[in-house]
């Protein structure tokens with residue numbers, strides 16, 4: 001076992017801030033953030049930014065056409081997508097895709113298979129979106145985008161410490177503990193902390209920063225809007241994990257009841273108490289193909 005580096009926080013913060021270790025976001029990302037920070041934002045400002053990047057525009061359209069936006073008509077244009085999903089969500093999604101592209105382009109394999117992480121992230125985004133619709137909750141930011149990005153800190157940690165990160169994964173498996181516990185044990189830092197530093201460095205919106213930092217403890221978020229959207233991510237994360245370990249009949253509703261995300265959502269939606277989560281989780285089986293298709297589009301699969 002490697003020794004935890006002394007002053008791990010200072011060490012990793014330094015690494016994150018070094019220009020060579022973490023790639024910069026493409027220009028389109030800063031343009032998107034610039035136009036959306038303008039209160040008088042108009043459609044005519046945001047569309048040209050996204051249209052400049054056809055693969056990005058295609059991903060946005062694909063999302064807008066997904067069944068969970070409850071549409072029966074095909075979304076043919078970005079302008080139509082914008083009407084359906086709204087300006088902020090459109091911007092969040094575009095930003096999310098752009099962050100993931102930057103990271104996956106820069107990622108070397110170093111012996112770890114990232115497909116699972118991208119698949120998990122796409123699943124959390126998708127399930128977060130489904131949860132939002134089932135519970136009838138309004139959020140400012142896109143649960144899909146937040147789900148896509150919640151674990152970016154893992155990619156960053158792996159990038160900074162490729163060899164030790166394999167040890168993290170093995171340590172978590174061998175001891176039956178969560179990844180962030182193993183990260184703290186092996187590296188002295190976790191993916192939420194490092195991911196939030198990168199979000200700061202890239203000046204991502206606070207809603208995205210909060211989801212990255214607090215997706216395991218949304219009750220620590222001050223802003224009520226961001227607390228709700230991260231609560232969706234927390235529960236979606238748990239649901240995705242429950243599904244992937246095929247819990248079958250042993251599903252314990254109490255597992256979800258005890259989560260802070262559940263309590264946060266309970267305050268804004270009465271539907272959560274009535275929701276049949278067992279059935280909801282089963283229904284995710286019908287979504288697997290859509291999720292896999294999204295992973296492919298994300299470019300997480302190295303061909």
Ligand SMILES: [Fe+2]
Nearest residue numbers: 150151191215
């Ligand atoms: Fe996480």
